[in-house]
Amino acid sequence: xxxxxxxxxxxxxxxxxxxxxxxxxxxxxxxxxxxxxxxxxxxxxxxxxxxxxxxxxxxxxxxxxxxxxxxxxxxxxxxxxxxxxxxxxxxxxxxxxxxxxxxxxxxxxxxxxxxxxxxxxxxxxxxxxxxxxxxxxxxxxxxxxxxxxxxxxxxxxxxxxxxxxxxxxxxxxxxxxxxxxxxxxxxxxxxxxxxxxxxxxxxxxxxxxxxxxxxxxxxxxxxxxxxxxxxxxxxxxxxxxxxxxxxxxxxxxxxxxxxxxxxxxxxxxxxxxxxxxxxxxxxxxxxxxxxxxxxxxxxxxxxxxxxxxxxxxxxxxxxx
Numbered sequence: 001x002x003x004x005x006x007x008x009x010x011x012x013x014x015x016x017x018x019x020x021x022x023x024x025x026x027x028x029x030x031x032x033x034x035x036x037x038x039x040x041x042x043x044x045x046x047x048x049x050x051x052x053x054x055x056x057x058x059x060x061x062x063x064x065x066x067x068x069x070x071x072x073x074x075x076x077x078x079x080x081x082x083x084x085x086x087x088x089x090x091x092x093x094x095x096x097x098x099x100x101x102x103x104x105x106x107x108x109x110x111x112x113x114x115x116x117x118x119x120x121x122x123x124x125x126x127x128x129x130x131x132x133x134x135x136x137x138x139x140x141x142x143x144x145x146x147x148x149x150x151x152x153x154x155x156x157x158x159x160x161x162x163x164x165x166x167x168x169x170x171x172x173x174x175x176x177x178x179x180x181x182x183x184x185x186x187x188x189x190x191x192x193x194x195x196x197x198x199x200x201x202x203x204x205x206x207x208x209x210x211x212x213x214x215x216x217x218x219x220x221x222x223x224x225x226x227x228x229x230x231x232x233x234x235x236x237x238x239x240x241x242x243x244x245x246x247x248x249x250x251x252x253x254x255x256x257x258x259x260x261x262x263x264x265x266x267x268x269x270x271x272x273x274x275x276x277x278x279x280x281x282x283x284x285x286x287x288x289x290x291x292x293x294x295x296x297x298x299x300x301x302x303x304x305x306x307x308x309x310x311x312x313x314x315x316x317x318x319x320x
Contacts, residue, residue, distance in 0.1 A: 011069060012077050012101035015109040017241055020081020020097035023048045023068045027122050029087060044122050048080040048096065051123065055130040061142070074145035077101040080130065083113070091117045094125040097240070098133055100141050100219070105272075110219035111240035112137055112268070137268040140175035140219075144270055151176065153197050156274050159213050169274035170212050174198055175267055182228065182261025200224065200267050204249035208271065211238065217272035224250040225264035226257055 025048070030041045053070055056063050056078075063070040063078065070078040083095040094116055101109040114129030139151035155172040174197040200222045201208070211218040220243070223235040232254040236246030257263060 010103075011067060012103070012109060014079060014101075015099055015111050015240060018081065018097055018099055018109075018111045020083050020099070020111070022082055023080055025082045027085070029092075029122075046123050046126060048082060048126065051127055052078060052080045052098065052130050055127060055134055056138075059131075059134050059138075061138075074142060075102060076105070076141055076145055082126075085122060085125075091119050092122050092125050093117045094122055094129060096126055096129055098130070098137075099240075102145070105144055105217065107216035107218075108239060110217075112219065112221055112237070113240075136176050136178060136266070137219075140173050140268050140270050143173055144272070149173075155198065155202075157212060168215060171272055171274040172201060172212075173270040173272075174201065175269060178264070178266040181263040184260065195265070197267070200250070200253070200265055201269055203253045204246060207236075207243070207245040207249035211271045215273060217270065220246070220269045220271065221266075222246070222250060222269065223264070223266045224254040225262070226254045228261045230255075230259070 025046050027044045027046070028041070029043070030039050032039060049065055049068060049070060053063050053065060056070070056072065061072060061074075063072045065071075066077075068079055072078060077100070079099040079101075081097045081099070083097060085095070086093040094114075096114045097111045098114065099109050099111040100106065112133070114126075114133050116125045116129030116132070118125035118128060143149050143152045152173045152175055154174065157170050157172070158167045159170060160166070161168055177195075177197055177200070179195060201220075204222070205212075208220065211220070218238050219240075221235065221237040224232070225234070226232045232251045234247045234250035234254060236243045236250055238246070254263075254265075
């Protein structure tokens, strides 16, 4: 069951396994000067909480600072933390985490990494990582806290309770997908349909049955890639922690892709209880306006024929 780990308006406890450190950092750098020889030296003081607030405001969201946390208008608590950096000759590389917490919507805080780089400054690198997180991960959390979906598509699934005849409904929120490929595939016969927002998850669904059958909330990072030689790689985390079963399933899925040279697919999804209104409609054999239930047979075949909706706000559901 969802536990209230913090009272309303009280600062939440952070995830114990988040490797992030402070939210305020100071860097000292030096490099060879571009003109005149010699060494160029400079320092940067970065308030990660303020940088994240600026990024959210720039994206159209409001958030207020409370200590080392931000509290967004939708009630979610956000905490950015610094992990590490590197300074090769031509760039500054940074790694951070952003943790998301809520007293009732999330069973536990979820954190995820942001890896970024910049040829200008550490501040620019961190800001770029936060902006990518806002475009992908944050939109899923925003829909979780909203009365209706604005950014994501969804899938609803029923699972039996221990008592005979009872069901509990689970919802999967599919966030935006970052999909890159070097070229178009010459042979599309290996892929049964166009890649769409549900594909990373539904093609690896068995690896996430523990999360689907649970009653808690889980944030899941999905990343799979295949290089020009056909070698596959994958990364999968659940609530910020490595999930080897998911990574193995993603590697198997990437091996099935047609040859597009280097290709990568990345997404953030949330698994949690279906809203009560959705669960009631499932129990009654009905569906909400705007929800497509004609896709139920596809999951049983191992694939959802869920082509990209012309309207990105369209929601899609699947009942079994």
